[in-house]
Amino acid sequence: MNRREFTQAMLAAGAALPLGITRAAGQTRGGTLNTIIQPEPPLLVTAFNQQQPTLTLGGKIYESLLKYGADLKPMPGMAQSWEISPDGLTYTFKLFPNITFHDGKPMTSEDVVFSCMKVLTETHPRARQNFARVASAEAPDPLTVVFKLKQPFAPFLGCFDCTSAPIVPKHIYEGTDFRKNPLNDKAIGTGPFKLKEWVRGSHVHLVRHEGYYLKDQPYLDEIIYRIIPDSASRALALENGTVQLVQWADIEFFDVQRFKAQKNLEVTTKGYEYFAPHQWLEMNNRIAPMNDKRFRQAVMHLIDRDALAKRVYFGSAKVATGPISSKTKFYDGKVKRYDYSIEKAKALLDEMGLKPDANGKRAEIKYVVPPYGESYQRAGEFFRQSFARVGIDLVLVGTDMAGWAEKVGNWDYEMTQNLLYQLGDPALGVARTYVSSNIKKGILFSNTQGYSNPEVDKLFDEAAVTLDEARRQELYSRVQQILVEDVPVAWTLELEYPIIYDKAFKNVVSTGIGSHETFGAVYKS
């Protein structure tokens, strides 16, 4: 970051400051928001469990230093301002005064240092990687936190949302076995809502944290998360007003369209910019014919991704052009495009020698269907039909979550579908899928397809530690060109999950973190 960018960042921080802390006209106190949590989370402490439902619910209970807007720029969270030294090594955060935990004890910079350096490095895989870059973390006074990095890490300021660096109370966890702490059941954070009751299998009841540090917030009195396992029942609950908000995959994609016609509801795909769920057809690069680049390029040609977006995801998706989502920083759309062309696919397969036999069959490939809902099954059927057009039999193999995780993690598959969050910056959410240092057997969401290219490794490594944004763009543009040519995985869609809510509720989607937000500013009109 150069001096000019540094000044801009400071101005942005200053400009963002008043956003959350003043009460605009029309914001009223009171009201209950009924919503859904699916599946039921195993616990609510986001420092120890990072499943999506845990983060949605825990996001109301635990906070971090920053939030990120739809443009992925940092906004004040518990930190009201921040400074980055010109060498990009020292990050100084100033906290809001009077922040308290739900048990009434004050939250200070000591809690931040303890959470980031002691707890999260032990229990949170993503945070462990981020904070491993920190040489020292200090709390010179109760409202100041200073992180000193070992070497510059460009996206460090992007590591402080409530899902990546939740702050837990030092006075509860210090000196204990974090995961077994009996107070985990109480879920004590600093968020605008605190846990009142959790009736397992039924609902989780959050109520207002009266000592919340932002004036007048939270506006709502309570939020009730209902556990409704059946997707048809969830849709019904939204339809008849039992719940006023759904998020992520609560509603199946094929049901989303009908809610657009329901007048009292707002359907938006905003609020997922930070996560930018990116989906692809994963091919085990170690096995023939997937080990041939021409085969993988043929796959890009033989899938009609526009039709996939329209027919399987009912328009709740956008065709992906490469490894970086168009919503993520450093996206470059000026890459080779693979149009839908059966002829081009056949030509590539012929060229590599994968010719049809007397029955017109070129190959048989096993496709493990991810067990994450109806849409994955439908996508599998769509792929099977697509591959059949060029004489490839795609055999769909069913399994459950445990079976899928084991097969993919241990490289015991030929093809499957996968989806990862981009986390706002390619260094945080994209590189992990392609760099050869992340080919780790037994580890899901690593470079499981086994793609290796030294030039790609070098570009990703350099981009992560380069502070100059223009230079980073150059590096990421180059890496996108190489990857799109090599097709380590066949990118299909940028999924656009909906957030559907009753229009009586305002400020529901106010940042790029969407439904994982604190909801302190949400109010009922």
Add this chain to the structure above:
Amino acid sequence: MIRLGNAATIGLMALSRIAQLIAVILLIATFNFVLVRAAPGDPAQVMAGQSGASDPKLLEDLRKEYGLDKPYVVQLASYLGRVVKLDLGYSYRQRRPVADLVLERLPATLLLTVTAFCLALLIGTTLGALAGLAAGTVLDTVFTVLSLVLYATPVFWLGLMLVLVFSVTLGWLPPFGYETINVKLSPIERALDVAKHLIMPVTSLAAIYLAIYARLMRSSIIEVAQQDFIKTARAKGLTGPSIVFGHMLRNALVPVVTVAGMQAGALVGGAVVIETVFAWPGLGRLTFDALLQRDYPVLLGIFLILSIVVIVLNLLTDLIYKLIDPRMTTGAA
């Protein structure tokens, strides 16, 4: 004399069964352990998978915490040691004792399944008996067709249709849940509220059991009606009701009790489909989730409880046989 002998035999049989029970439970516990571990998948991988992030340290930590890093034999020995002490273990995934998890779900499940079971048994046997007594008539045909239709109806479909009619269209009943959340009610109001929530899940679940008992009872009545002792009763000059209640029903109930005894075990396990459709916070759903997550301690705990319940119910079924039909005690049957 006969009654005393009967009681003594029942007592002896119960004692010998209890001795067998302990051996069987340990055997079943071992079998459950092997069976659960035979399924592919690793709870640490599932948890890492659902978190969208994974690294070697996380997997290593989780496996260590779950005790999965130890050899199978050591894990089995430690599990059996806990079973002997009646300790159901600890769910590391949910970070709570398995006994707590099961106990908090059991009341909802029992309320649902026992109500459905009793209703089905009562209505099913009554309808079956009426159909059997009126065999060959229009009434018999109507009952038979009705029970066949109910038997063939997928339970989730029936549940959804009930919701569509009684919740969406008519707005009479709550579509799902165990009770109205976040309202203050007196105990009586609360009981009525739960009862209201119970109607549709119970109806859906009872439908299939009802059909089974009705069909079973019908054929059983028809068979018993042709027995010599019924002819003797008629020859003695007994009238219709005293033949039916004094002779036929008691004998016709034996196969129904057999089937009901077998099915009663499944009641404790809950009704996964119904609990899912109606968001009923029961044990069936807990079992299903535990299976998907490979939450071994929860699965093993539930399986163990189910095994014990099935054994105990079988024992009770045998005892009920003796009460219904004393001939079974002497081996004359």
